[in-house]
Amino acid sequence: MTEQLPLRLDGVSYAYGSRRGVDRIGLVVEAGEVCALIGHNGAGKSTAIGLACGRLRPQAGSVRVRGRDPARERAARAVVGFAPQEVALYPKLTVRENLVAFSAFGAGDARPGSAGVDDALRRADAEAIAGRRVESLSGGEKRRANVAAALLGRPALLILDEPSAGVDAESRAVIHGAVRSARADGAAVLVSTHDMDEAEALADRVALMSEGRILRMGRPRDLLAQAFGADAIEVTAFVAERSPDALRLALRNAGLRAQEDARRWSAITQGRDDAMRLEEQLSRIEGVVELRMRRAGLAALLAVAARDAGASVP
Numbered sequence: 001m002t003e004q005l006p007l008r009l010d011g012v013s014y015a016y017g018s019r020r021g022v023d024r025i026g027l028v029v030e031a032g033e034v035c036a037l038i039g040h041n042g043a044g045k046s047t048a049i050g051l052a053c054g055r056l057r058p059q060a061g062s063v064r065v066r067g068r069d070p071a072r073e074r075a076a077r078a079v080v081g082f083a084p085q086e087v088a089l090y091p092k093l094t095v096r097e098n099l100v101a102f103s104a105f106g107a108g109d110a111r112p113g114s115a116g117v118d119d120a121l122r123r124a125d126a127e128a129i130a131g132r133r134v135e136s137l138s139g140g141e142k143r144r145a146n147v148a149a150a151l152l153g154r155p156a157l158l159i160l161d162e163p164s165a166g167v168d169a170e171s172r173a174v175i176h177g178a179v180r181s182a183r184a185d186g187a188a189v190l191v192s193t194h195d196m197d198e199a200e201a202l203a204d205r206v207a208l209m210s211e212g213r214i215l216r217m218g219r220p221r222d223l224l225a226q227a228f229g230a231d232a233i234e235v236t237a238f239v240a241e242r243s244p245d246a247l248r249l250a251l252r253n254a255g256l257r258a259q260e261d262a263r264r265w266s267a268i269t270q271g272r273d274d275a276m277r278l279e280e281q282l283s284r285i286e287g288v289v290e291l292r293m294r295r296a297g298l299a300a301l302l303a304v305a306a307r308d309a310g311a312s313v314p
Ligand SMILES: Nc1ncnc2c1ncn2[C@@H]1O[C@H](COP(=O)(O)OP(=O)(O)OP(=O)(O)O)[C@@H](O)[C@H]1O
Pocket: 016, 019, 020, 021, 022, 039, 040, 041, 042, 043, 044, 045, 046, 047, 048, 194
């Protein structure tokens, strides 16, 4: 059965000269599931995606799409629908003309003709923009057209690199709908995102990446429960731009750690009572401009996992 797996990566490494892209990663995506690669900028998500769809050739390890090497075998690439991070469409052609051209090139399972094109347009809710030139579209519309191209021929393996980066809520919902319907049809979906809310909303499994490695992999709910317990709440304090040392010390003493640009500090608490107590304590610290409480999610997990692995957390 292994041979029929839509996607399997074993011990795959890829470096750009001396710079690590991915380092000995292993990953399986099964039919009817969405797997999300998550991680900060530079974690290796796009490199993993490039390897999975055969754009990059592994320098070690193996990549198999239904048992075949997508970097060498056209038959493997033919079952892959791929939407790269940058919009890859002809700007002077309409959306429909782009899709017709791609299906003539044999995109997806090579189902040329208008039925396949109409189906892809419908799934990406792009019918209304089908007659417009790509160069005239908004960013969100271009993304939808990009995703429509990947959906051509209903590929068995759909690979989307940051599909909804920078798009409005409506286009994002459409793209998520297209991913879910591909999954319902039995496609395997690999999607990369640095948006943890997107990953939680969409993914059956996530692979959490940092510095070219997969640090954790599993169902979001399981990973979160393992790391933090079932009722964990993240308390976040936002502080003024130039925070005095006394403020930093007070936050550290309260058990918070700096996140991102050091204006955001957060701690994981075990349940609502602990969270409320911490919030009360923080509200008395001068210089804290805003406080937030939310269920501890993948963003918190990524920070913890990267820190445990000794990676530099931004
Ligand atoms: N063409 C390239 N040449 C040199 N280094 C590269 C190239 N592409 C990626 N890298 C490096 O490889 C590492 C992984 O990059 P990659 O683009 O795979 O990460 P990512 O998780 O997709 O990041 P982002 O979210 O910013 O797209 C980074 O250190 C990056 O600088």
